[in-house]
Amino acid sequence: MTRGVVLLFAVACGAAVANVYFSQPLLVTMGAELGMSPALVGGVVTLTQVGYGLGLFVLVPLGDMVDRRRLIVAQLLLLVIALAVIATAPTASVLLAGMAAMGLFAVVTQTLVAFAAALAPPAGRGRVVGLVTSGVVIGILLARTVSGLLADLAGWRSVYFASASITAVLALILYRVLPRHTDIRPATLRYGQLLRSTITLFARERLLRLRALFAFLIFAAFSTLWSSIALPLSEPPYLLSHSAIGSLGLIGAAGALAATVAGRLNDRGFSRQTTGLALALLAASWLPLAFTRSSFWALIVGVILLDLAVQAVHVTNQTLIYALHPDAGSRLIGGYMVFYSLGSATGALAATTLYAVSGWGAVCALGAGFSLVGLALWALADGRESGLHRQQLGSSTEQRAESASRRAR
Structure with missing residues (x-):
């Protein structure tokens, strides 16, 4: 896993998730343009x-069963094709x-994230996952900036035409660059199994x-903001334009910094503390966000806090x-991310519906509610999770020692 390959993983992840x-x-x-009601737009x-x-x-669990390089290119x-539609x-x-x-x-x-984690050495896995996830964060946040700018210049359809072209180029590059042979042994299971x-x-x-419950709650809060802002x-x-609204993604790109820092902190054994601090920041972010209508600076502060917190936990x-x-x-990451998707869908649907009925204040109360439940869950699970984390750290230390011994021989 050279730095160049890690960066390629990050770019591909960001482009796909955008x-x-x-x-x-x-x-x-x-x-x-298409005559959709507000509910249908949501x-x-x-x-x-x-x-x-x-x-x-x-689809994601197939990465444990088939050649990941071919699976990535096929997807x-x-x-x-979907973007063209x-x-x-x-x-x-x-x-x-x-x-x-x-x-x-x-x-x-x-x-791609699972493949990167599999190729990374255990002692540096947090760093690699953090770097790749920083690409995901930048892709998520810059997506709004890019789509808003392109829509103002050439209409909303140009966004998807451009993305289809970029995705096709990435498929070719990854087909040529991703390793054809690895030490990863595929699972000897049928698809149903x-x-x-x-x-x-x-x-x-x-x-x-x-951790799946944390994912549901933090991304429900994340989607509550970004699907309704x-x-x-x-x-x-x-009365902002598409490009001006999309530019908020540039502000939220601070979350990429949180992704890399959180990865390094996890490698050092501070995952529990990182999670608690991030969830507290997530809950606090909704206070300035509640003043969005009267202060654009309050919105900026809230966006930065929210994105830092979400990506650190993720x-x-x-x-x-x-x-x-x-x-x-x-399978682990795919199953975990199902809760991310459910949380995002819940936040999006609830926020757009609630905004139409009760306005922005109710949306902020919803986001704060998701965040506070996550913080309470962390506090209740704190002791037992700490024990589980110490077991993982001990296992990781043994793996590093064994790896060093093999190199010495």
């Missing part, structure tokens, strides 16, 4: 997340179908269940759960 978030600054324009985000969640369960090519959609129903398909194949991001084993892992591993900013007193989650069973990395 597709899931391109629509958020464009919802109003999409709805107006379905654009929800169906994308539903497709993503399904892909996490049925990217299918993603190109969205870009040319003549009706709302075709658009929604395309969004669901795009979400399904955008899970190539998690196949593979899916059932994912459920078995959840039943067996308490740490996996706990375009609504108040497109109304008085702001990287810590992925690093810890992968260490449980490295031979089942794709």
Whole structure:
């Protein structure tokens, strides 16, 4: 895992996951052109997340069973087709179908994360996962900036035409660069057994269940903000353009810093403390966000705090759960990310519906509620999780010692 290969993983992850978030600054324009009601417009985000969640369960686990290089390239090519359908959609129903398909194949991001974690040495896995996840963070946040700018210049469809072209180029590069032969042994399971084993892992591993619940809550809060923020900013007193709303992604890119720092802290044994601090920041972020209508600076502060917190917890989650069973990395990360997708879909649907009924204050109360439940869950689970983490650290130390001994011989 040279630094160049890690950066390639990060770029590919960012480009793939960005597709899931391109629509958020464009919802109003999409709805107006295709005659969609406000509730149906919210379905654009929800169906994308539903497709993503399904892909996490049925596609990502295949990384433990088949050649990951071929799986990644195949998913990217299918993603190109879905993006082309969205870009040319003549009706709302075709658009929604395309969004669901795009979400399904955008899970190539998690196949790449699992592959990177598998190729990384155990002692540096947190650092590698943090760097790759920083690419995911930048992709998520810059997606809004890029889509808003392109939509203002050439219409919302140009966003998906451009993404389809970039994805096709990445498929070719990854086909040539990803390792053809690795030491990773594929699982000797049939597809049905593979899916059932994912459920078995959840039943067996308490740490996996706990971290999956964290994922649901933090991404429900994350989606509560990002799926609805375009609504108040497109109304008085702001009346911002697509590109201006999308530029908020540049502010939230601070989350990429949190991803790399959290990865290094986890390698040093501070995952529990990192999680608690991040969840406290997440809850606190909703106080300045509540003043969005009267202060743009309050919005900026809230966005920075929220994105720092979410990505710090997310990287810590992925690093810890992968260490449980490295031979089942794709199933672990795929199963974990199902909760990410469910949380994102829940936050998006609830926030857009609540905004129409009760306004921005109710949306902020919803996001704060998700965040406080996560913090309470961390406090209640604190002692037992600490013991589980010490066991993982001991195992990692033994692996490093064994690796050093082999090198010495």
